[in-house]
Amino acid sequence: MSRLIVAACAAALMLFGGAARAAPADELRAFLEGGRSAEAYALGRRHPEELGKPDFDFYYGIAAVDSGHAGEGVLALERYVLNRPDDLNGRLELARGYFVLGEDARAREEFGIVLAAKPPAAVEAQIQRFLDAIRARESQYRPSAAFALEAGYGYDSNANGGPAGSSLILPNGVGVTISERFVQAHDTFTHLLASASGSRPVSPGILLFGVASFDTRRYDTERRFDQHNLAGSGGVTLIREKDIYRGTLSINRLYVENDRYRDVSSLSGEWQHQLDELQAVNAFVQVAELSYTGINELRNSYFYTAGGGYQRALIHRWRPLLRASLYGGKEAVKSTERADLTRDLYGTRLTASLTPAERWALGVGLTYQRSDFDGGDPLPAGFAPLPPRRDKYWALDAGLSYALTRALSVRGELVWSQNKSNNAIYEYDRNTAALKLRYEFK
Known part of the structure; x- marks a missing residue:
C-alpha cells in the first residue's frame, strides 16, 4: 500500500498557493503536472547550477522522490524548507520524502505540522493515508x-x-x-x-x-x-x-x-x-x-x-x-x-x-x-x-x-x-x- 501512496501524491502538490518560478523550475513543474516525473528528474540533473535555488529545489525534490531517488529529493526539499519554513507545500513534500526513506518519526512530525494548519479536506485525507501506512509499517517493531x-x-x-x-x-x-x-x-x-x-x-x-x-x-x-x-x-x-x-x-x-x-x-x-x-x-x-x-x-x-x-x-x-x-x-x-x-x-x-x-x-x-x-x-x-x-x-x-x-x-x-x-x-x-x-x- 505504501508504494501506491508514494506514487500518487503529486496531485496534491499545491495546497496554499505557489512561489515565484525560475525558468528551469517552470520546466520541472510542467513535467510534474504531466505525470512525467522521471523526465523532470533527468532535466533537473542537467542543471546542477540551479541547486540551492528554492523554486528549483522544490520541484526537483518532488521529481527525485517520485522517480525513485528519494535521498536526493529529501536533500533538495530540506534546503527548500530551510529557506521557506512557512511554506506548507514544502513540508508536505518533505514529509512524503521522509516516508519513502522509512524515516517515520520525521515524516509524522512534518505531516503533523501540515495537519495543524487545517488543510483542505482532500489533503487531510491524503495525509491520513500516509499516517495509516506508517502505523502499518510500525507493526514491524511494535505490537x-x-x-x-x-x-x-x-x-x-x-x-x-x-x-x-x-x-x-x-x-x-x-x-x-x-x-x-x-x-x-x-x-x-x-x-x-x-x-x-x-x-x-x-x-x-x-x-x-x-x-x-x-x-x-x-x-x-x-x-x-x-x-x-x-x-x-x-x-x-x-x-x-x-x-x-x-x-x-x-x-x-x-x-x-x-x-x-x-x-x-x-x-x-x-x-x-x-x-x-x-x-x-x-x-x-x-x-x-x-x-x-x-x-x-x-x-x-x-x-x-x-x-x-x-x-x-x-x-x-x-x-x-x-x-x-x-x-x-x-x-x-x-x-x-x-x-x-x-x-x-x-x-x-x-x-x-x-x-x-x-x-x-x-x-x-x-x-x-x-x-x-x-x-x-x-x-x-x-x-x-x-x-x-x-x-x-x-x-x-x-x-x-x-x-x-x-x-x-x-x-x-x-x-x-x-x-x-x-x-x-x-x-x-x-x-x-x-x-x-x-x-x-x-
Missing part, C-alpha cells in the same frame, strides 16, 4: 491489532451453483432429468462478518501474526444454502531489506444450513521481493487437506498449489495498482471410489485498483481457472462411460467503496461468473451483487 465488523445485503442469481434446467444431455448422449432441488435457485441474502488480526515482533525483522474471522451468508428463502464460515490463521513473517518471507498455518470450517460441511487445514509459504519503488514480484506454495462430512467424505483430498505474481504501481493521480498472478496445482482425492474427482488445475488472476477521487476506491478483477479431471462421473452398468470432465471457470468482479470516515466505509460489489464444462450437470452462470457497510477499529 499491533485491528478489528472489523461488516454487514450487507445482496442478490445471488444462482445460490447453489446449479444448471439452468433439469433436462440435460450427458457427454455420452444420454438424456437425464435431475431433481429440481439441484437446479439454479436465485435469492436475496444478508451478509455479516467479524474479524480480528494482530502481530507481535519477536526480534528485528521477525514478526508473529494471527487472524481470526467469522462470516455468514443467510438467504431469505433458500435457507438450505445458508453458509457460515469460521477461519483462523497464524504464522511468522521474516523481513530482510527488499525481501519478505511468510509462513502461514490456516484452518477453516464451513457450515451449510447449520451443518458442518467441510474442514480445510493448510500450510503455505510466500516470498515477496520489492524490485523498486513501484514494482514487486512474489511466489507461493501451499499444501492443504480438505475433509468433508457425511456422504461427501468420498471427496476428501489433498490440495497442492504453487504460483507467482507481479505488481506495479503507476504514477498517476488515480494511483493505479496493477497485479497479475499465475498458479497451478493438483487436487488428489483419497478415495479410490471417486478417483475421477482428482484433477489438475491452473489459472490466472488480473486485478487493478484505482482511487478516482478522495475517499473513493475502485477495484476490478478477472479470474480464469481450468480443471482437468482424471475421469467422468461414474454411471450404472450398461451405460457408455463418460469422458474425463473438463471445466473452464471465468469470473469478472468489481467493487466501489467510499470512506464515510477513517473507520467507516460503504462498498458495492458485483461478480459475474460462468463455469463451462463438457458435462452439462456442471455448467452454470452465477451473478451476485451486494452493498456492504464496514467499520474498522485501528
Whole structure:
C-alpha cells in the first residue's frame, strides 16, 4: 500500500498557493503536472547550477522522490524548507520524502505540522493515508491489532451453483432429468462478518501474526444454502531489506444450513521481493487437506498449489495498482471410489485498483481457472462411460467503496461468473451483487 501512496501524491502538490518560478523550475513543474516525473528528474540533473535555488529545489525534490531517488529529493526539499519554513507545500513534500526513506518519526512530525494548519479536506485525507501506512509499517517493531465488523445485503442469481434446467444431455448422449432441488435457485441474502488480526515482533525483522474471522451468508428463502464460515490463521513473517518471507498455518470450517460441511487445514509459504519503488514480484506454495462430512467424505483430498505474481504501481493521480498472478496445482482425492474427482488445475488472476477521487476506491478483477479431471462421473452398468470432465471457470468482479470516515466505509460489489464444462450437470452462470457497510477499529 505504501508504494501506491508514494506514487500518487503529486496531485496534491499545491495546497496554499505557489512561489515565484525560475525558468528551469517552470520546466520541472510542467513535467510534474504531466505525470512525467522521471523526465523532470533527468532535466533537473542537467542543471546542477540551479541547486540551492528554492523554486528549483522544490520541484526537483518532488521529481527525485517520485522517480525513485528519494535521498536526493529529501536533500533538495530540506534546503527548500530551510529557506521557506512557512511554506506548507514544502513540508508536505518533505514529509512524503521522509516516508519513502522509512524515516517515520520525521515524516509524522512534518505531516503533523501540515495537519495543524487545517488543510483542505482532500489533503487531510491524503495525509491520513500516509499516517495509516506508517502505523502499518510500525507493526514491524511494535505490537499491533485491528478489528472489523461488516454487514450487507445482496442478490445471488444462482445460490447453489446449479444448471439452468433439469433436462440435460450427458457427454455420452444420454438424456437425464435431475431433481429440481439441484437446479439454479436465485435469492436475496444478508451478509455479516467479524474479524480480528494482530502481530507481535519477536526480534528485528521477525514478526508473529494471527487472524481470526467469522462470516455468514443467510438467504431469505433458500435457507438450505445458508453458509457460515469460521477461519483462523497464524504464522511468522521474516523481513530482510527488499525481501519478505511468510509462513502461514490456516484452518477453516464451513457450515451449510447449520451443518458442518467441510474442514480445510493448510500450510503455505510466500516470498515477496520489492524490485523498486513501484514494482514487486512474489511466489507461493501451499499444501492443504480438505475433509468433508457425511456422504461427501468420498471427496476428501489433498490440495497442492504453487504460483507467482507481479505488481506495479503507476504514477498517476488515480494511483493505479496493477497485479497479475499465475498458479497451478493438483487436487488428489483419497478415495479410490471417486478417483475421477482428482484433477489438475491452473489459472490466472488480473486485478487493478484505482482511487478516482478522495475517499473513493475502485477495484476490478478477472479470474480464469481450468480443471482437468482424471475421469467422468461414474454411471450404472450398461451405460457408455463418460469422458474425463473438463471445466473452464471465468469470473469478472468489481467493487466501489467510499470512506464515510477513517473507520467507516460503504462498498458495492458485483461478480459475474460462468463455469463451462463438457458435462452439462456442471455448467452454470452465477451473478451476485451486494452493498456492504464496514467499520474498522485501528
